[in-house]
Amino acid sequence: MIDLIMDIIFPQTACHICREPGRYSCRHPWCDSCEDEMERIKNCLPLCDHCGKYLGEGEKLCLECRQNPPSFNIARAVGPYEEPFRIAVKVFKFLGRKQLAKKMGEMMAEVVEGESRFWPLDIIVPVPISQGNLRQRGFNQTELLARQIAKKLKITVDSDILIRIKETPSQRELTREEREKNLLYAFKVKQPPKVVGKNILLVDDVYTTGSTIRECTRVLVEAGAERVSVITWAIGKGF
Numbered sequence: 001m002i003d004l005i006m007d008i009i010f011p012q013t014a015c016h017i018c019r020e021p022g023r024y025s026c027r028h029p030w031c032d033s034c035e036d037e038m039e040r041i042k043n044c045l046p047l048c049d050h051c052g053k054y055l056g057e058g059e060k061l062c063l064e065c066r067q068n069p070p071s072f073n074i075a076r077a078v079g080p081y082e083e084p085f086r087i088a089v090k091v092f093k094f095l096g097r098k099q100l101a102k103k104m105g106e107m108m109a110e111v112v113e114g115e116s117r118f119w120p121l122d123i124i125v126p127v128p129i130s131q132g133n134l135r136q137r138g139f140n141q142t143e144l145l146a147r148q149i150a151k152k153l154k155i156t157v158d159s160d161i162l163i164r165i166k167e168t169p170s171q172r173e174l175t176r177e178e179r180e181k182n183l184l185y186a187f188k189v190k191q192p193p194k195v196v197g198k199n200i201l202l203v204d205d206v207y208t209t210g211s212t213i214r215e216c217t218r219v220l221v222e223a224g225a226e227r228v229s230v231i232t233w234a235i236g237k238g239f
Helices: 002-011 032-040 063-067 086-096 099-112 131-136 139-151 176-183 209-223
Strands: 013-014 021-024 076-082 125-128 161-163 187-189 199-209 227-235
Touching: 002 227, 013 099, 021 086, 032 076, 032 086, 076 199, 086 099, 086 139, 086 199, 086 227, 099 139, 125 139, 139 199, 187 209, 199 209, 209 227
Parallel strands: 076 227, 125 199, 199 227
Antiparallel strands: 013 021, 161 187
């Protein structure tokens, strides 16, 4: 019902990705051509068996996972951080097109449903964003995605378990080492008893260097989580 109301109040007359004119909705926010392109590129290369980054032919693990294996159980994404996936997340996050969360979240949930190593799952936890970004955007995009995933998977989402306790400058122009230093002790588990012995699905929009995901995983595991698995909308390359 909420989706129907949103479509009535904010009718979509163009594809959110390529701007092709037409009638679109929360359930169908982009055109068939853009969706076909998503399907084409998301399976174009093999994935790192651990973190899900796209690899060159013949490889099983990315260099990062071979040299410094992350402590999460498995990470996967819907597709690569390239067009049209990259455009979709930027339109959603920076232009405030919150209605995209429904379709994106459902597609992320389908990835989780199709991979047995995610299961069992007890709680869904979104990665918290900085207060500066929250004030600027007016919403946490990862929380909106997590709530859509929770609806489809029928698992509880808890946005109060993991909190950000340190404001950090933009990560975009930093090296991997600078990002990791920047994010050290930036997150905290607010209610440790809620995660003790639990299998957690951590949700973020994009996985690039993995610094944010690694730090969030670290504090969840140190607080007693049994296992942390990760789902994102898009992911970078591991080569």
